[in-house]
Structure formats: structure tokens, C-alpha cells
Amino acid sequence: xxxxxxxxxxxxxxxxxxxxxxxxxxxxxxxxxxxxxxxxxxxxxxxxxxxxxxxxxxxxxxxxxxxxxxxxxxxxxxxxxxxxxxxxxxxxxxxxxxxxxxxxxxxxxxxxxxxxxxxxxxxxxxxxxxxxxxxxxxxxxxxxxxxxxxxxxxxxxxxxxxxxxxxxxxxxxxxxxxxxxxxxxxxxxxxxxxxxxxxxxxxxxxxxxxxxxxxxxxxxxxxxxxxxxxxxxxxxxxxxxxxxxxxxxxxxxxxxxxxxxxxxxxxxxxxxxxxxxxxxxxxxxxxxxxxxxxxxxxxxxxxxxxxxxxxxxxxxxxxxxxxxxxxxxxxxxxxx
Amino acid sequence: xxxxxxxxxxxxxxxxxxxxxxxxxxxxxxxxxxxxxxxxxxxxxxxxxxxxxxxxxxxxxxxxxxxxxxxxxxxxxxxxxxxxxxxxxxxxxxxxxxxxxxxxxxxxxxxxxxxxxxxxxxxxxxxxxxxxxxxxxxxxxxxxxxxxxxxxxxxxxxxxxxxxxxxxxxxxxxxxxxxxxxxxxxxxxxxxxxxxxxxxxxxxxxxxxxxxxxxxxxxxxxxxxxxxxxxxxxxxxxxxxxxxxxxxxxxxxxxxxxxxxxxxxxxxxxxxxxxxxxxxxxxxxxxxxxxxxxxxxxxxxxxxxxxx
Numbered sequence: 001x002x003x004x005x006x007x008x009x010x011x012x013x014x015x016x017x018x019x020x021x022x023x024x025x026x027x028x029x030x031x032x033x034x035x036x037x038x039x040x041x042x043x044x045x046x047x048x049x050x051x052x053x054x055x056x057x058x059x060x061x062x063x064x065x066x067x068x069x070x071x072x073x074x075x076x077x078x079x080x081x082x083x084x085x086x087x088x089x090x091x092x093x094x095x096x097x098x099x100x101x102x103x104x105x106x107x108x109x110x111x112x113x114x115x116x117x118x119x120x121x122x123x124x125x126x127x128x129x130x131x132x133x134x135x136x137x138x139x140x141x142x143x144x145x146x147x148x149x150x151x152x153x154x155x156x157x158x159x160x161x162x163x164x165x166x167x168x169x170x171x172x173x174x175x176x177x178x179x180x181x182x183x184x185x186x187x188x189x190x191x192x193x194x195x196x197x198x199x200x201x202x203x204x205x206x207x208x209x210x211x212x213x214x215x216x217x218x219x220x221x222x223x224x225x226x227x228x229x230x231x232x233x234x235x236x237x238x239x240x241x242x243x244x245x246x247x248x249x250x251x252x253x254x255x256x257x258x259x260x261x262x263x264x265x266x267x268x269x270x271x272x273x274x275x276x277x278x279x280x281x282x283x284x285x286x287x288x289x290x291x292x293x294x295x296x297x298x299x300x301x302x303x304x305x306x307x308x309x310x311x312x313x314x315x316x317x318x319x320x321x322x323x324x325x326x327x328x329x330x331x332x333x334x335x336x
Numbered sequence: 337x338x339x340x341x342x343x344x345x346x347x348x349x350x351x352x353x354x355x356x357x358x359x360x361x362x363x364x365x366x367x368x369x370x371x372x373x374x375x376x377x378x379x380x381x382x383x384x385x386x387x388x389x390x391x392x393x394x395x396x397x398x399x400x401x402x403x404x405x406x407x408x409x410x411x412x413x414x415x416x417x418x419x420x421x422x423x424x425x426x427x428x429x430x431x432x433x434x435x436x437x438x439x440x441x442x443x444x445x446x447x448x449x450x451x452x453x454x455x456x457x458x459x460x461x462x463x464x465x466x467x468x469x470x471x472x473x474x475x476x477x478x479x480x481x482x483x484x485x486x487x488x489x490x491x492x493x494x495x496x497x498x499x500x501x502x503x504x505x506x507x508x509x510x511x512x513x514x515x516x517x518x519x520x521x522x523x524x525x526x527x528x529x530x531x532x533x534x535x536x537x538x539x540x541x542x543x544x545x546x547x548x549x550x551x552x553x554x555x556x557x558x559x560x561x562x563x564x565x566x567x568x569x570x571x572x573x574x575x576x577x578x579x580x581x582x583x584x585x586x587x588x589x590x591x592x593x594x595x596x597x598x599x600x601x602x603x604x605x606x607x608x609x610x611x612x613x614x615x616x617x618x619x620x621x622x623x624x625x626x627x628x629x630x631x632x633x634x635x636x637x638x639x640x641x642x643x644x
Contacts, residue, residue: 062501063503
């Protein structure tokens with residue numbers, strides 16, 4: 001399947017062309033966040049704020065108060081951890097139209113714990129007024145700015161960079177607070193987000209051949225989390241619910257689902273796959289996905305457990321190149 | 337007061353400014369006593385600075401805020417179209433008007449008193465001070481009269497003012513952006529990031545008045561975490577710096593008129609945290625929040641009001 005090189009870089013230039021109020025702010029990671037094409041195309045709308053994220057959030061807030069739309073580009077960790085108070089108080093409180101583009105979500109980087117945002121969704125969920133979107137493929141990277149643009153308040157986006165696979169058709173863009181129904185079935189409900197959806201697709205495809213039908217929803221809006229289709233899918237699950245995310249199981253998709261199930265009185269097991277409340281470290285993406293149980297093998301194991309029987313699929317049997325799925329997409333070390 | 341007349345008569349405006357500063361201190365003292373505590377020292381140090389900013393430095397249109405402050409209408413958000421900011425008390429927005437960003441919002445009572453003394457807020461507005469459901473909160477936020485941003489987490493407002501100044505520069509506005517800060521905020525790293533960014537982007541439309549009273553919550557700044565030599569530090573960052581006696585209204589006003597090309601202006605107003613209330617000196621070095629330790633002490637402060 002198709003892999004798109006630097007989809008954000010190209011899309012940003014196209015998208016911002018006739019939007020003179022759109023500015024890009026960067027904290028010395030311009031190429032690393034694929035904002036360099038924008039910088040070269042519209043230098044008068046590009047502002048380098050240096051390695052100073054706290055101040056960058058304040059500048060973004062001030063610019064937004066004046067009617068500009070700042071797109072803040074840096075790594076997710078530096079938005080959510082380093083400048084949390086500034087995001088909460090200078091931007092979130094005032095419900096300002098600032099767009100925060102967080103790159104290197106979870107273990108998508110070999111850069112180690114300092115660069116791996118395993119807590120960003122949880123931190124941003126705690127900020128009132130904040131909207132949270134997460135990209136899983138090139139189609140979502142190309143449509144996430146449109147979804148954000150329609151929202152009046154602040155938006156945090158989990159971005160992908162480099163070689164990004166296209167899982168979803170280009171004419172089916174991301175939609176706000178709408179889960180993407182990937183497959184239907186009543187045995188289990190599976191909710192996945194971000195890069196984990198690609199892993200999940202491999203598993204659900206193989207299970208279908210064994211006549212096991214999974215209700216698989218792909219989540220791209222993590223806050224608000226009020227899509228009625230999600231609630232219905234949770235209610236319909238006969239044997240349980242699985243969440244799969246590139247994040248700590250505390251605070252992210254798994255937590256949001258647990259809260260929804262508890263409040264709606266939905267009984268039945270919930271298995272949250274994700275990083276189990278520990279720091280990751282610097283290594284390749286496939287290695288880390290295996291180690292922390294974010295991959296197809298971990299999902300197969302969880303499904304077997306919930307169904308009460310082995311699903312008799314070995315990981316070697318999983319499709320390597322799904323219609324549309326490639327395992328080749330990765331970040332090169334030299335991009336760090 | 338007719339502003340044209342004041343400008344013509346140098347002695348007149350100075351006297352009026354000094355009268356307002358004295359009235360600010362007195363009003364803050366009254367409410368500190370009524371509230372059985374308050375940020376009194378901040379009024380002592382900053383009364384002339386705020387009076388001069390409002391009366392002589394800032395080019396603000398008439399207040400658009402109601403003289404009796406509106407009650408709190410909720411925080412900004414998708415579900416609340418009624419939220420407002422206290423910037424309406426600083427006049428209309430417009431390309432040629434100045435803007436005011438108030439940073440150390442623990443000084444809120446001093447700002448409310450200033451707005452009353454310069455006629456932007458009604459004389460009874462402080463009846464709402466520190467009352468539940470009022471916008472005249474003890475520590476101000478963006479809905480409080482005279483405030484435009486939520487600045488209680490110190491050191492954040494100057495970055496927001498930098499963003500506003502940058503936006504105004506991009507638009508070609510002639511109005512300037514004034515910020516009031518306290519020197520304790522310069523312990524925050526973010527402030528230095530903001531100074532660096534403002535000099536990098538040559539924001540000469542940004543002017544910052546700092547109440548350099550040498551005090552922070554734990555006592556003397558030089559003991560808690562030294563920020564001096566503040567002037568040298570700021571100059572080395574590329575700012576245009578003026579150091580003046582923060583109780584001299586003429587020098588405070590003069591400092592604003594110097595506009596160095598391509599540089600943000602920082603006016604370091606050196607002040608006395610006990611100015612006008614000698615009684616407070618015995619509390620040294622702790623002036624952050626005055627809470628009366630006994631009825632006797634409270635009576636001593638009440639007597640100050642009667643003596644005048």
C-alpha cells in the first residue's frame with residue numbers, strides 16, 4: 001500500500017496558502033516537524049521562537065487574541081510536559097484558537113524517554129476547553145487541520161511525520177468526534193488510535209478469516225469523547241472491549257473508554273493495551289511496540305483471553321502488507 | 337479632569353498624579369483593614385507607577401466598563417458565550433489606542449483602586465471586592481476590571497503581551513502595548529525567554545514597567561533568589577532600559593517617551609515597599625500579604641486612616 005513522504009509538510013503549504021491569518025511558530029525543530037516548506041513558502045508568516053516553549057505558548061496566545069491563528073510546531077513532549085502550565089493558563093483557560101501540533105507521539109521515536117510522549121493525551125485531557133485529535137495515517141494528517149479549523153477553542157494534535165502510510169481513502173477525511181468504523185461484529189469491540197490502528201487492522205483481517213467478528217472502531221478525536229457510535233459499540237460487545245493505543249494506559253484512550261463504560265453502566269471486561277505505566281527508552285519502533293505490548297501479537301493475546309480460547313493464529317500468519325498497510329513506514333534516525 | 341489642561345500645566349498634572357497615588361494607598365489600606373488582610377505593600381510600592389501609567393503614559397480611550405462591575409459570567413468556553421474580559425475598563429480596541437496588560441495580579445486591589453481614582457470604575461465598586469460571585473477577586477483574572485489576560489501564574493503575561501505586540505506590529509498598528517510587572521517575576525525563566533523573543537523580533541511597541549520593590553513572597557529578593565543587577569541583565573538581553581525613582585511621577589512619565597528604535601522598553605521603577613505606611617516597616621522582611629496578628633495591630637493601622 002501507499003506510503004506518503006512528509007504528508008504534513010506538503011499539506012501545510014497547500015492548506016495555509018489562502019489563509020493569511022495562519023502563522024507557524026516553531027521552537028528550533030522546524031524541519032523535524034515538517035514546517036520548513038511553510039517557512040520557505042511564506043517566510044513572513046513563520047516565527048522562530050527558539051528553544052523556549054513556555055514563552056512560545058504565551059506568544060501564541062497573544063497572537064490568537066489578535067485574530068491570528070498560530071500553528072505551534074514542536075515535539076509533543078515539549079508542548080504537554082514542558083509548557084503544561086502555559087498551555088493550561090495562557091491558552092486553555094481563555095479558550096483561544098491556538099493549534100498545538102505535537103510530533104513524535106508515544107514510541108514513534110527512538111529518542112528515548114525525554115522525546116517519547118507517552119502522557120500527552122492524558123495531560124491535554126485534563127485541560128478544560130482543549131480538543132484532542134490524533135492522526136493514524138496520511139489521510140488523517142492531510143485532513144486534521146480542516147477538523148481543527150472548524151473548532152473555536154484550542155486544539156492539540158498528535159501528528160505523524162516522515163514516511164506515513166495511507167490506511168484510509170483520501171476521500172474519507174478525519175471527522176470531528178466521529179469514530180471510523182473499520183469492521184463490524186458482535187464478539188468483541190476494539191477501539192484503536194494512532195499508529196496502533198495499523199496493527200489492529202492486521203489482526204482483525206486475520207480473525208475475520210477464522211469467522212471471529214470484531215467491531216473495530218478507529219478513534220481520531222480523543223476529546224471530546226462523546227460519539228454515540230462509540231457508546232453503542234461498547235454496549236454491543238458480547239465478550240468484552242479492547243483498547244489499543246500508543247500511550248500510557250493511564251489517561252489516554254483506555255481511560256476514556258473505562259470512564260464511559262463505568263458511567264453508562266456497561267458491564268463486561270475491558271482490556272487496555274498500551275504502555276503500562278512505565279517509561280519507555282530509546283530503540284526502534286517495532287522493538288518498542290513488541291516490548292510494551294502495542295503490536296498485533298499483544299492484541300491477538302488479548303483477543304484470545306477474552307474469547308476464552310486460542311485463536312490459532314500465529315503472528316507469522318498475520319498479513320505483512322494489508323491492502324493499504326505497510327510496515328515499512330518509520331522515522332529515520334537522522335531525522336531526530 | 338481635562339487632560340489638555342493637565343498637559344499644559346506641568347505642575348498641575350504632577351500634583352494630580354501624586355494625589356491619585358496617595359488616594360490609591362489610602363483606599364487599599366481601607367480595604368485591607370475591612371478584609372482583615374490584603375496585599376497592602378504592593379499599593380505602597382506601585383501607587384505612583386499605576387497612577388502615572390493611567391494618567392500620563394498610556395493612550396487609552398474612555399472606559400467601556402460599567403461603573404458598578406458586572407458579576408462573574410463564567411470562564412471562557414464553548415458553552416459560555418457570556419464570558420468577558422476586564423479590558424473594557426481600559427477603553428476601546430483600535431489601531432491607534434494603547435493596550436494594558438497587568439501581570440502580577442496579586443496587585444489586583446491596587447489596580448481596582450487605581451481605576452476608581454482615575455474615574456474608570458465607580459467609587460463603590462470595592463463593595464464587591466473579594467465577594468463570592470464578583471469579578472473583583474483577591475487575585476485577579478482576565479474577567480477582573482482592568483485585566484485582559486489570566487496572569488496569576490507569574491511570568492506568563494509578558495509572553496502574551498509579546499504575542500499581542502507582534503500581532504500589532506504585523507498589522508501596522510501605531511498603538512503600544514504596556515505591561516506592568518513586579519521584579520519577583522524576573523525569577524521565572526519564562527520572563528527571560530520573553531525578553532529574548534521581544535528583542536529578537538524588535539518589538540519597540542512593547543513597554544514594560546516593573547515595580548522593583550525588592551520583595552517577593554518569602555522576603556527580600558536578594559535573599560530568596562537574586563535578580564540584580566536587573567538593569568544590566570536586561571540590557572545584555574538587548575532591551576532598552578530606564579531606571580527611575582518609582583515614586584517620582586515626572587521621571588516615571590519621562591521614561592515612557594524615550595523610544596529606542598527596534599528595542600522593547602523596560603522601565604525599572606525602584607520603589608519602597610513601605611512608602612506612605614511607615615508602620616509596616618517593623619514587619620520586615622515580610623510584606624507579601626499583610627494579615628493583622630492582633631486587634632491591637634489592626635487598630636494601629638485603622639488609626640492611620642483617622643490621622644489623615
